Amino acid sequence: MRLPERFFKERKLxxxxxxxxxxxxxxxxxxxFETHLQAEKVLLxxxxxxxxxMLIGKKVMHLRDKESFNFLPGESLILPSNEVMxxxxxxxDVDNPTRCLAMAISDEKINxxxxxxxxxxPKVDGSEWALMDYNYHFTNDASIYGIIQxxxxxxxENHPSKDFFVDNMLxxxxxxxLQGNERDNYAKNASKLSSNNRLAYVMDFISTHLHEQLSISDLSKKACMSESHFYKTFKEELGVTPIDFINSERIKMAINLLKDPDKKIKEIYLECGFENRSYFNRLFKRKIHVSPGQYQSKFKKD
Incomplete structure (x- = not known):
């Protein structure tokens, strides 16, 4: 993630x-924050x-109720108020500083x-949206990356209306x-939540039937909703369309299968529920930035 040129002109080290x-x-x-020396146990x-x-470099984070973990470029972390990092x-080092941004957002704006x-x-199960009271560590998707940039x-920027612009982006x-956190929570706990939550039930069904043809019509019936209501609810609560979610889960499955260098790519994409290779290749490259063949070649023994 690139910092604007104005930052380097205005900052004082x-x-x-x-x-x-x-x-x-x-x-x-x-x-x-920029760090030009190796250091340990810096509190913030x-x-x-x-x-x-994270913008550049690597941090090791030690937070409450969480094992220490590497914090790398392309990743973000949501921290509650008064959380000690x-x-x-x-x-x-001096030539390769670690850079990270921290954006504090007012409680009033969030509320x-x-x-x-x-x-x-409104959520389908009747519960209310709320800011998580735990540390949420995630990889930025394209939309969040774009917003942060x-x-x-x-x-x-020196613009008289930038407060207004920033408020809209916030x-x-x-x-x-919040949608991403909800999606991750459902994905990790779908089988546990499926008996009491219709979206969790559908996500659990998707995860165990990726190899089959999945349609909005069939999934909406599983959720006991009309197609239009199911599509709208899924997108609003989870931040992606049902088809985008299915494709994302299929690509995750393909990533694991491609680690076997002896497995044929045709065998893999059919096993993941894709009907043709060109569509599979296009989605895979969009997410991983290399073709399935190039990705699999990393695991071939010399």
Whole structure:
């Protein structure tokens, strides 16, 4: 993820460990941290919920109720208010600094968005949208990556309306993060939740029938909904269409199968429920950025 040129012109490097450049607006503040020396057990805390995203380099994060983990470029982390981060920087140096952004978002802004979601996008099981009170670590999808990149630009821009621009982007970011968290929660616990939640039941059915032809018509019947209501509910609650979710799960399955260098690609895409190779190749390359054949070649023994 690239920082705008204005950032490098305006910043002042005063500390080699966690040098901080900050931008503050009405409902959020963005802080870019740069570390130019290896360090351990650096503590960081915010009094508002925070989105942290890695830009360059590697951190090792130590958080409550979670095993230590590597925090890498392309990944983000949602932290509740007053969460203490204990951070190691095993690879930082003067020529290759570690860079991370932390965006603190006001409780008022988050609550306004959540209230809007509960009014206009109610959950199928009757529960309410709420900000998670735990640390949510995830890989940015294309939409969240694009929003963060846009926010990096807006926070550093000298524009009289940037508070308005940022507010609109924050709303979309909050919605997409909550939908992504819901999707991950369902995917991890679908079988456990399926008896009491129609979307979890459908997701559990999808995961065990990826090799079959799956249609909106059949899935909506499983959810006991009309096709239009099922499609709308699925997209609003999980942030993706049913077909996009099915294809994503099939690609995940293909990634695992391709680790066997002796398995034929035709055998793999049919096993994953794809009808033809060109469609499979196109979706795989869009997500993994290499063809299935190139990916499989990494696992071939010399």
């Amino acid at each position: 005063e500390h080699l460990v966690e040098n901080q450049t900050s931008y503050t607006l009405n409902n959020a503040s963005m802080h870019v 805390q915010f009094d508002q919920p925070v989105l942290a995203s 204990c951070i190691d920087f095993p690879e930082a 306004n968005v959540i209230n809007l979601m509960n009014e206009q996008m 846009r926010l990096l630009y807006l926070f550093t 709303q979309e970011l909050i919605i997409r993060i």
